[in-house]
Amino acid sequence: xxxxxxxxxxxxxxxxxxxxxxxxxxxxxxxxxxxxxxxxxxxxxxxxxxxxxxxxxxxxxxxxxxxxxxxxxxxxxxxxxxxxxxxxxxxxxxxxxxxxxxxxxxxxxxxxxxxxxxxxxxxxxxxxxxxxxxxxxxxxxxxxxxxxxxxxxxxxxxxxxxxxxxxxxxxxxxxxxxxxxxxxxxxxxxxxxxxxxxxxxxxxxxxxxxxxxxxxxxxxxxxxxxxxxxxxxxxxxxxxxxxxxxxxxxxxxxxxxxxxxxxxxxxxxxxxxxxxxxxxxxxxxxxxxxxxxxxxxxxxxxxxxxxxxxxxxxxxxxxxxxxxxxxxxxxxxxxxxxxxxxxxxxxxxxxxxxxxxxxxxxxxxxxxxxxxxxxxxxxxxxxxxxxxxxxxxxxxxxxxxxxxxxxxxxxxxxxxxxxxxxxxxxxxxxxxxx
Amino acid sequence: xxxxxxxxxxxxxxxxxxxxxxxxxxxxxxxxxxxxxxxxxxxxxxxxxxxxxxxxxxxxxxxxxxxxxxxxxxxxxxxxxxxxxxxxxxxxxxxxxxxxxxxxxxxxxxxxxxxxxxxxxxxxxxxxxxxxxxxxxxxxxxxxxxxxxxxxxxxxxxxxxxxxxxxxxxxxxxxxxxxxxxxxxxxxxxxxxxxxxxxxxxxxxxxxxxxxxxxxxxxxxxxxxxxxxxxxxxxxxxxxxxxxxxxxxxxxxxxxxxxxxxxxxxxxxxxxxxxxxxxxxxxxxxxxxxxxxxxxxxxxxxxxxxxxxxxxxxxxxxxxxxxxxxxxxxxxxxxxxxxxxxxxxxxxxxxxxxxxxxxxxxxxxxxxxxxxxxxxxxxxxxxxxxxxxxxxxxxxxxxxxxxxxxxxxxxxxxxxxxxxxxxxxxxxxxxxxx
Numbered sequence: 001x002x003x004x005x006x007x008x009x010x011x012x013x014x015x016x017x018x019x020x021x022x023x024x025x026x027x028x029x030x031x032x033x034x035x036x037x038x039x040x041x042x043x044x045x046x047x048x049x050x051x052x053x054x055x056x057x058x059x060x061x062x063x064x065x066x067x068x069x070x071x072x073x074x075x076x077x078x079x080x081x082x083x084x085x086x087x088x089x090x091x092x093x094x095x096x097x098x099x100x101x102x103x104x105x106x107x108x109x110x111x112x113x114x115x116x117x118x119x120x121x122x123x124x125x126x127x128x129x130x131x132x133x134x135x136x137x138x139x140x141x142x143x144x145x146x147x148x149x150x151x152x153x154x155x156x157x158x159x160x161x162x163x164x165x166x167x168x169x170x171x172x173x174x175x176x177x178x179x180x181x182x183x184x185x186x187x188x189x190x191x192x193x194x195x196x197x198x199x200x201x202x203x204x205x206x207x208x209x210x211x212x213x214x215x216x217x218x219x220x221x222x223x224x225x226x227x228x229x230x231x232x233x234x235x236x237x238x239x240x241x242x243x244x245x246x247x248x249x250x251x252x253x254x255x256x257x258x259x260x261x262x263x264x265x266x267x268x269x270x271x272x273x274x275x276x277x278x279x280x281x282x283x284x285x286x287x288x289x290x291x292x293x294x295x296x297x298x299x300x301x302x303x304x305x306x307x308x309x310x311x312x313x314x315x316x317x318x319x320x321x322x323x324x325x326x327x328x329x330x331x332x333x334x335x336x337x338x339x340x341x342x343x344x345x346x347x348x349x350x351x352x353x354x355x356x357x358x359x360x361x362x363x364x365x366x367x368x369x370x371x372x373x374x375x376x377x378x379x380x381x382x383x384x385x386x387x388x389x390x391x392x393x394x395x396x397x398x399x400x401x402x403x404x405x406x407x408x409x410x411x412x413x414x415x416x417x418x419x420x421x422x423x424x425x426x427x428x429x430x431x432x433x434x
Numbered sequence: 435x436x437x438x439x440x441x442x443x444x445x446x447x448x449x450x451x452x453x454x455x456x457x458x459x460x461x462x463x464x465x466x467x468x469x470x471x472x473x474x475x476x477x478x479x480x481x482x483x484x485x486x487x488x489x490x491x492x493x494x495x496x497x498x499x500x501x502x503x504x505x506x507x508x509x510x511x512x513x514x515x516x517x518x519x520x521x522x523x524x525x526x527x528x529x530x531x532x533x534x535x536x537x538x539x540x541x542x543x544x545x546x547x548x549x550x551x552x553x554x555x556x557x558x559x560x561x562x563x564x565x566x567x568x569x570x571x572x573x574x575x576x577x578x579x580x581x582x583x584x585x586x587x588x589x590x591x592x593x594x595x596x597x598x599x600x601x602x603x604x605x606x607x608x609x610x611x612x613x614x615x616x617x618x619x620x621x622x623x624x625x626x627x628x629x630x631x632x633x634x635x636x637x638x639x640x641x642x643x644x645x646x647x648x649x650x651x652x653x654x655x656x657x658x659x660x661x662x663x664x665x666x667x668x669x670x671x672x673x674x675x676x677x678x679x680x681x682x683x684x685x686x687x688x689x690x691x692x693x694x695x696x697x698x699x700x701x702x703x704x705x706x707x708x709x710x711x712x713x714x715x716x717x718x719x720x721x722x723x724x725x726x727x728x729x730x731x732x733x734x735x736x737x738x739x740x741x742x743x744x745x746x747x748x749x750x751x752x753x754x755x756x757x758x759x760x761x762x763x764x765x766x767x768x769x770x771x772x773x774x775x776x777x778x779x780x781x782x783x784x785x786x787x788x789x790x791x792x793x794x795x796x797x798x799x800x801x802x803x804x805x806x807x808x809x810x811x812x813x814x815x816x817x818x819x820x821x822x823x824x825x826x827x828x829x830x831x832x833x834x835x836x837x838x839x840x841x842x843x844x845x846x847x848x849x850x851x852x853x854x855x856x857x858x859x860x861x862x863x864x865x866x867x868x
Binding site: 055067140149 | 548564571577
């Protein structure tokens with residue numbers, strides 16, 4: 001902690017300015033106990049810094065000449081919110097650490113020598129799956145790169161070469177499984193025994209997890225991090241946590257290299273253990289990208305209760321629950337999109353794809369849900385299906401929704417990250433104020 | 435040589451059988467002088483072996499358990515000729531060697547610390563660009579992965595982050611440059627100073643090389659190998675060879691780890707130095723994929739004359755000239771497709787894309803060439819252009835062709851490897867017999 005602080009003080013113009021503004025000096029931080037003195041960093045500050053100082057910003061302590069001397073790769077966010085994506089340069093030192101820490105996460109899930117992995121992602125500049133790629137290298141676990149290949153070719157790779165581990169987004173794992181079924185290949189009978197999913201909360205959404213496990217006859221594990229601060233996994237379940245069916249899916253947190261805090265979103269004071277708070281993370285190990293008290297923004301409940309697997313690091317109870325800024329309020333009730341996903345996918349009458357549209361008409365929020373029938377429940381009439389689903393959603397979400405049922409296959413298929421919720425209501429209220 | 439032979443004798447069922455059939459024993463090969471005793475291996479033998487022993491064949495000396503213990507990645511051919519692609523498993527040992535040998539090639543071209551590379555390929559299971567990726571890692575040269583990104587996003591990466599080295603196929607480098615021009619971005623004024631092209635002979639085709647160099651204001655270097663036997667470059671030019679404009683573009687050959695032979699395609703006896711022969715290669719260094727006397731099949735002329743750069747390895751004069759099985763005979767004249775490409779692209783009146791169609795009508799080969807006008811020569815009338823091009827092709831190819839001129843932009847754009855020649859003639863003759 002003292003070293004990371006001093007490194008940023010000396011080498012990051014961005015952090016030096018923030019520290020000085022907070023009245024801190026070069027020797028103000030000696031240990032984790034000094035954490036509360038350190039100002040928080042919000043996503044917007046970083047964005048402004050990079051736009052004011054293109055292309056790299058003044059955030060990273062890495063000097064240009066060092067990157068060009070011992071550089072590795074360049075990563076970026078998808079760049080939908082700004083005119084250019086936010087970018088992050090990492091070094092060979094970072095690559096070695098990523099490989100080691102990433103391997104720790106994959107080992108915790110139960111990946112071992114003897115496994116063969118197939119990575120179904122596009123090998124662009126997103127962090128997540130590159131981190132798995134190099135973690136597998138560190139472990140000596142061979143892999144098949146699915147970059148550029150279509151789902152048919154990836155299915156052929158699975159049939160012919162029998163990989164045991166599949167790495168992709170939760171959206172893609174459902175899409176791919178259904179596509180294989182349509183091609184006459186059973187995902188359940190395939191060689192895949194373990195799925196490592198990243199990019200979306202799906203693997204921690206109980207109903208999605210259950211669907212994937214039934215479709216593939218395999219365990220699904222969530223691997224979460226964030227481009228800004230946690231390139232190898234910040235959170236990953238052990239096989240013990242994934243196998244229990246009666247409780248939420250927790251994730252272990254890599255506490256020796258990341259310091260996670262759960263804070264109140266208004267006061268930014270710590271919430272009691274086990275209570276949900278907004279996740280703030282410090283990264284203590286990176287050469288190019290150390291960062292202290294970054295407001296990652298996802299809701300998290302941290303528990304230090306020992307896990308039955310023997311790991312002593314804290315856990316995120318139920319994984320991550322979505323970003324604070326994605327929390328939505330419908331008729332006075334607060335929801336994360338993942339909660340709606342969970343409610344819909346827990347209904348066997350409903351297919352994998354769905355759409356939720358929110359409108360404000362008169363004084364009332366209108367919720368319209370569009371679903372497809374699941375092909376396994378063809379014997380039910382449309383009227384019966386509609387009644388069952390409306391009733392069940394009212395029971396689980398506490399909302400009466402307008403339901404539209406469209407033919408199977410007509411909703412768009414999400415292959416990478418999903419975006420199934422459209423909120424057209426005027427932004428009249430702050431969902432977090434009362 | 436003795437070690438590679440003994441390793442294959444002990445561990446490769448495929449080679450053991452071939453050696454025994456040739457009357458060789460475990461101690462029959464002591465040095466390079468024993469090379470002529472070793473039987474040749476043709477592509478078809480490998481294909482048959484893999485189809486008979488799916489999925490890996492009996493070719494590689496690598497045991498399944500070793501791959502699963504210290505595996506790296508899986509590579510494949512594109513699989514257009516067989517029901518499944520031919521596949522190659524490599525180990526962490528191979529990865530280290532690839533990195534080192536690949537770096538030697540890139541260093542020879544003039545890539546150094548201080549450079550930043552952008553790789554525009556899909557990061558699938560093809561060998562070529564992965565080899566560059568890990569070679570850059572070995573050198574500490576940072577890179578931007580262009581996997582999954584479209585040309586607009588790649589152009590944005592070039593504009594914002596100023597990479598100095600571009601890696602892609604020769605087809606794509608022309609496509610990308612024109613696309614950038616259409617977007618109002620000048621490739622000539624971009625940060626790219628060096629292009630490393632692979633996958634097609636383009637960088638050694640003088641007219642294509644000249645076009646690329648003028649379009650980009652950058653050197654273009656050919657990086658050639660082959661999935662079966664030469665994963666890091668077998669051939670690569672030094673900056674001295676690329677800069678000279680008056681002679682063909684030679685490539686250095688990595689003679690200490692590959693043994694290249696130029697043989698007569700009928701007798702498989704060595705041709706005299708400097709004469710064109712069919713390329714046969716032995717790979718002496720790989721753990722997973724050593725191979726002796728593989729008929730790579732490209733035409734090559736080998737020269738041991740010292741290069742002015744000081745490198746003492748032999749050179750491929752004019753690079754590779756195409757595969758023996760792609761040699762075509764038109765009205766009694768033998769051509770490689772690259773010769774046609776060279777003739778067409780040397781005409782300033784013609785755009786980058788073209789199509790060649792061969793038919794046999796009556797007793798006569800018909801050659802139809804479809805071109806687009808180059809946008810830089812809009813002042814010439816269509817009739818004038820047609821006359822100029824027909825005349826010039828008659829002069830360089832020695833053939834009268836039917837010429838069709840279609841509007842600029844109407845021929846399909848090749849983004850990966852090109853396939854611009856269609857031969858619909860009945861297979862009546864062996865082009866190599868007289």
